[in-house]
Amino acid sequence: MEKNNNKAWLYLLPALVFLAVFMVYPLIDVCIYSIEEGYNSASQTFFGVGAYNYSYILHDPYFLQALKNTLILVAVTVPLSTGIALLISVGLSSIDRLRNLYQTVYFLPYVTNTLAVGLVFMILFKKTPYSDGLVNLCISFFGGEAVDFIDGPYWAKMFVLCFYTIWIVMPFKILILTSALASVNPDYYSAARVDGTPRWRIFTRITLPMISPMIFYLVITGFIGAFKAYSDAVALFGTNLNAAEMNTIVGYIYDMLYGDSGGFPSYASAAAIVLFAIVLTVTCINLLVSRRHVHY
Amino acid sequence: MKVVLKHLTKKFPSRNKKSHEEVVAVRDFDFEIPDGELIGLLGPSGCGKSTTLNLISGLQKPTEGRILFGDEDVTDLPPEKRGVGLVFQNYALYPHLTVLQNILFPLENLRGAERMSKDEMKKKAYEIARLVQIDSLMDRHPNEMSGGQQQRVAIARALVKRPRVLLLDEPLSNLDARLRLQTREEIRRIQRETGITTVFVTHDQDEAMSISDRIVVMKDGVLQQIGRPQEVYDDPANLFVAKFLGTPPISVFSGRVQDGVLCVGRDAVLRVRGVGDREVVVGVRPEGYVLREGGPLCCRLVRVEVMGRDISVVSAHDAAQSETIRSIISAENIASVHGAEVGFGLKPAKTYLFDPETGERILFEAL
Numbered sequence: 200m201e202k203n204n205n206k207a208w209l210y211l212l213p214a215l216v217f218l219a220v221f222m223v224y225p226l227i228d229v230c231i232y233s234i235e236e237g238y239n240s241a242s243q244t245f246f247g248v249g250a251y252n253y254s255y256i257l258h259d260p261y262f263l264q265a266l267k268n269t270l271i272l273v274a275v276t277v278p279l280s281t282g283i284a285l286l287i288s289v290g291l292s293s294i295d296r297l298r299n300l301y302q303t304v305y306f307l308p309y310v311t312n313t314l315a316v317g318l319v320f321m322i323l324f325k326k327t328p329y330s331d332g333l334v335n336l337c338i339s340f341f342g343g344e345a346v347d348f349i350d351g352p353y354w355a356k357m358f359v360l361c362f363y364t365i366w367i368v369m370p371f372k373i374l375i376l377t378s379a380l381a382s383v384n385p386d387y388y389s390a391a392r393v394d395g396t397p398r399w400r401i402f403t404r405i406t407l408p409m410i411s412p413m414i415f416y417l418v419i420t421g422f423i424g425a426f427k428a429y430s431d432a433v434a435l436f437g438t439n440l441n442a443a444e445m446n447t448i449v450g451y452i453y454d455m456l457y458g459d460s461g462g463f464p465s466y467a468s469a470a471a472i473v474l475f476a477i478v479l480t481v482t483c484i485n486l487l488v489s490r491r492h493v494h495y
Numbered sequence: 496m497k498v499v500l501k502h503l504t505k506k507f508p509s510r511n512k513k514s515h516e517e518v519v520a521v522r523d524f525d526f527e528i529p530d531g532e533l534i535g536l537l538g539p540s541g542c543g544k545s546t547t548l549n550l551i552s553g554l555q556k557p558t559e560g561r562i563l564f565g566d567e568d569v570t571d572l573p574p575e576k577r578g579v580g581l582v583f584q585n586y587a588l589y590p591h592l593t594v595l596q597n598i599l600f601p602l603e604n605l606r607g608a609e610r611m612s613k614d615e616m617k618k619k620a621y622e623i624a625r626l627v628q629i630d631s632l633m634d635r636h637p638n639e640m641s642g643g644q645q646q647r648v649a650i651a652r653a654l655v656k657r658p659r660v661l662l663l664d665e666p667l668s669n670l671d672a673r674l675r676l677q678t679r680e681e682i683r684r685i686q687r688e689t690g691i692t693t694v695f696v697t698h699d700q701d702e703a704m705s706i707s708d709r710i711v712v713m714k715d716g717v718l719q720q721i722g723r724p725q726e727v728y729d730d731p732a733n734l735f736v737a738k739f740l741g742t743p744p745i746s747v748f749s750g751r752v753q754d755g756v757l758c759v760g761r762d763a764v765l766r767v768r769g770v771g772d773r774e775v776v777v778g779v780r781p782e783g784y785v786l787r788e789g790g791p792l793c794c795r796l797v798r799v800e801v802m803g804r805d806i807s808v809v810s811a812h813d814a815a816q817s818e819t820i821r822s823i824i825s826a827e828n829i830a831s832v833h834g835a836e837v838g839f840g841l842k843p844a845k846t847y848l849f850d851p852e853t854g855e856r857i858l859f860e861a862l
Contacts, residue, residue, distance in 0.1 A: 384587065386584075387589065389554055390583060391600075392554065392575065393552060393579060394601035404600075494590065
């Protein structure tokens with residue numbers, strides 16, 4: 200028995216080494232940096248130890264802006280994208296003809312190059328000296344006033360960012376949900392039909408509980424993904440996100456490390472820990488909720 | 496509730512897209528199920544018995560023909576308006592609901608005047624749970640129960656709305672051998688107590704014979720024979736039915752009738768009247784053999800299996816269509832089975848003649 204245990208550790212060693220070097224060590228390091236005031240990675244020096252870094256970023260208007268942006272993004276995109284993906288998946292699985300075509304169409308964003316997508320969104324939303332963008336053309340056509348979605352008011356920029364995020368994450372969710380729906384044994388539906396169950400009740404009492412593990416998975420990964428959003432904002436608004444008021448927490452961390460005003464690993468680490476705490480809290484809440492509503 | 500099927504036919508479009516031939520799952524079914532009886536739909540897999548069940552339940556629409564419950568034509572009614580209870584082969588219990596919630600589910604679907612109060616529903620659920628003896632398990636989830644218990648829950652769920660007809664699709668196939676015996680008695684008891692006309696599908700002839708009031712034998716979508724189990728066993732309409740029913744199976748020989756004598760190979764075994772000279776297929780039930788020294792049917796002895804009350808003599812005959820034939824004789828005769836050869840006489844009532852081409856039964860009179 201003892202011998203077997205030693206062997207087990209030997210087999211685990213490669214994985215453990217990688218985890219230790221690339222996960223555990225950096226994690227501990229970030230925690231340490233976040234309480235070292237004015238840490239300098241070149242000279243490996245710092246002034247003192249304390250909560251100053253946290254106090255700084257929590258009073259930094261750029262961080263608060265990034266926090267606000269991230270929270271709005273999460274609160275809007277996660278429920279909307281999951282909900283819409285569910286509707287589309289249910290629709291997809293209830294049609295016979297052209298189903299494969301639609302499935303392909305919905306999956307296209309997943310395999311499309313990000314730059315190409317950026318270009319499309321530019322054509323849709325960007326105001327240039329030559330054109331106001333396709334969306335503005337539509338708005339003007341219906342008698343509305345053109346809005347500058349890329350350099351204009353905050354709500355317009357936020358709308359574009361949310362729209363973009365939802366559109367980008369949708370294909371994966373649709374893929375997961377259609378396969379989850381397809382894996383529900385049709386006998387359940389037959390049984391429900393024989394019992395005269397109304398369609399809505401079939402959906403809420405049978406379909407939803409049956410696919411609840413998948414929905415839960417999508418919500419959790421959706422939350423985490425949205426909290427980590429950064430590249431989408433860059434693709435839409437360029438690298439100077441602070442000026443555009445469109446920064447996210449991850450963007451803020453990046454700026455603090457490498458940006459034009461960067462070189463502050465302590466602030467970056469503190470921001471990273473704050474983000475970690477938020478994600479952890481949200482995930483725990485998710486887990487608590489799921490215990491009552493997810494059926495494995 | 497009497498169930499009448501009139502010229503029922505169900506065709507499916509072929510799965511093979513190139514050929515537009517239709518697959519006929521059920522062909523021109525015509526029979527009547529008397530009120531309150533337990534009917535076993537019996538046949539090998541793919542013979543259309545489950546399709547027949549789905550047609551009765553309304554989950555599938557017949558291509559032609561009518562279905563009547565009593566005097567009411569239900570052919571165009573959706574399943575929920577027919578008043579049927581259906582038990583699926585895999586039970587289809589909702590895994591996220593408790594037993595009580597599963598049984599309540601059909602009641603909660605009722606609307607309007609049929610809608611009951613919460614307490615009434617619960618009372619009904621417990622009433623039916625007591626009938627199938629699962630009232631002590633009401634708070635469990637289906638995955639916390641044995642197969643037999645799940646089966647009972649499925650039956651309770653199907654019965655709770657007091658259906659006019661109860662349909663069971665292969666109700667015992669997911670249970671182990673011991674539980675199967677127990678559960679089939681259970682189904683019989685529940686059916687007797689409720690008096691609901693019940694149709695169940697099975698490929699196991701033993702199962703169908705043991706609990707059905709009547710069995711319906713099917714093959715390739717065509718009805719072969721209907722009747723009380725013993726009648727069908729004793730008086731099979733054709734070779735298929737004769738072969739399908741009975742364990743051990745009937746033994747089949749090629750033979751011929753010549754001048755009023757039935758010959759199996761070179762052995763003249765019976766004198767028959769009413770059959771002209773012709774080739775025939777001879778079927779003999781295992782209990783139709785009489786062990787007799789110098790008996791007309793002369794077989795090579797392969798082995799003897801002792802089963803206590805009876806012995807089973809396994810032997811071979813050149814005219815037999817299977818490698819060995821099996822006969823069941825009383826254990827008292829065990830002493831006379833010895834040597835390389837064994838002679839049998841045939842009981843005329845357990846010997847059947849069939850047409851070699853069509854498999855249809857040829858009736859004869861024994862002398």
